[in-house]
Amino acid sequence: MSVPYLAPLRQFSFLNNSLEDWALALIVTVLATAAMAFVRSLVLRRLAASSALTEARLDSLVVKMLSRTYLLFILAFGIYFGSTFLELGRTHDLFVSRVAVAALLVQLAVWGDVGLRAWRDQLRLAQDGARRNSSAVLGFILRLTLWTIVVLMVLDNFGVNITALVASLGVGGIAVALAVQNILGDLFASLSITLDKPFEIGDFIIVGDVLGSVEHIGLKTTRVRGLGGEQVVFSNGDLLKSRIHNHKRMETRRVSFVLRIAYGTSEELLCRIPRIIREIVTAKPNVDFERAHFFMWGEWSLNFEIVYHFRSPDYILHMDAQQDIFLEIYRRFEQEGIRFAHPLSIVRLADPPAGMAQGLGAAGAAWRH
The missing domain is CATH 3.30.70.100 (Alpha-Beta Plaits)
Structure with missing residues (x-):
């Protein structure tokens, strides 16, 4: 592509590209960056106005995610578009492509992190205070998983062999899991209680020979206030292995x-x-x-x-x-005139033999004298 007023620049070159090509690439980069920033701003304004009128959660979530679209990543995409007008060679083209893909992955991770944070906050608002810790832990685990996957994908994008890294992480994770398996079991049991909700705070439950109201649901233990006033503490893992009778959900x-x-x-x-x-x-x-x-x-x-x-x-x-x-x-x-029955036992005594009766009679007579 040739631009007439850039003709004097054709005689100069840098990295096998004339200054005219570099100027054209720069113009494309600036225009692409400005266009993406303008579209982002326009969509944000439209969605913000729409969410203010309808109070839709999805619109608010999209507004939060788009507001975290960083200009640095937009600029990286603009540079990639501008580089398509240059002949940089295989090595440089591959580097620019990898930078653009890495920027895209990180931007997607940022959007996903914002979405997970919003979901966690919504979950915590809809629950009681005792379950907020479980919601926070669940959100942290999901965000950690997201960022771990993105970091591995970025490293793989830049040509790093992540097979050994993934294997070492797997071995280390197994060792840590074996060391703290009881704690992790109770933690995941707490997450299961949070998501599945077999009981909630205030529910009257029966677990084995324990009857009482659920008082606290924590990361490791659940506490039940017994009928006698005592507090019974259950491990979350052991509690989910038991048969739970929830009387609050009884309809009749x-x-x-x-x-x-x-x-x-x-x-x-x-x-x-x-x-x-x-x-x-x-x-x-x-x-x-x-x-x-x-x-x-x-x-x-x-x-x-x-x-x-x-x-x-x-x-x-x-x-x-x-x-x-x-x-x-x-x-x-x-x-x-209907009579209730009472426990009753009838004992019949057999008559004694004749000889025993005479002996008893003589003994009685002697005693009287």
Whole structure:
């Protein structure tokens, strides 16, 4: 490409390129840099105005990312475009290309870092204070992984053999992981709790023989306030290996109990018991009656099983409803003459042999005299 007013510069050369070519490359570099900077500024203004009106998270995130587009990287891209108008030779062309690719990779890493920071901040705002540490650690691990990958890609782009480096990092990572495997296990268990949320602070859980409310979720341990007031500390790794019952997420409660009726109760009263129970349970609010059956001949009682569902997870309300049902059952049974059974054992004594009876009688007579 030839420009007329640059003709006097053709007689001079540098690196096998005339000054006219260098001037043209410089003009292209400046124009390309200015054009990219203008497009960046224009897009930023448009998106900033749009995000201010709609409050869209994606627009705000793109604005934050584009605002971290550095002029140095834009200039590197401009120099690459300008270099295409020069004949620099294979070595110099390869160097300029590698610098441009490295600038692109670093700029992508900067955008990714901004995106991860914004995601971490959003996650921390949506969570309680006890889980912010886990969110911070998760964000740090993701950012460290991002930058490690980018650095390795940049080194590989410049022709550095990263195979040995990756292998050494892998061996070192395995050694460190073996040394702190318990701590890392608890750390990743904490991240699992943060992401999967099997329970949250304030939830009432049962783990083995421990019942209580979750009080704190940390990087290594989770603390539960037991029913007796004591604080029970679980390792996060051990906690996730256990079977956890989360009562706060219960939508309804299934209640089952047994009434033991005394032997000798008439058949008519036994047939009326299920109907009486149904009337009592269905009359209570937030209670769904399921069944009432005579289901077992006990050793000392006739057993009836009653099942109903309480439409609330609240334990206090459930106990209030159960108390009302029990009192009403007791009251109705008193009115109907239905007797509850009590544990009873009958011991029968066999009659002693005739000779033993006479001996006991003689001994008793002698004692009286």
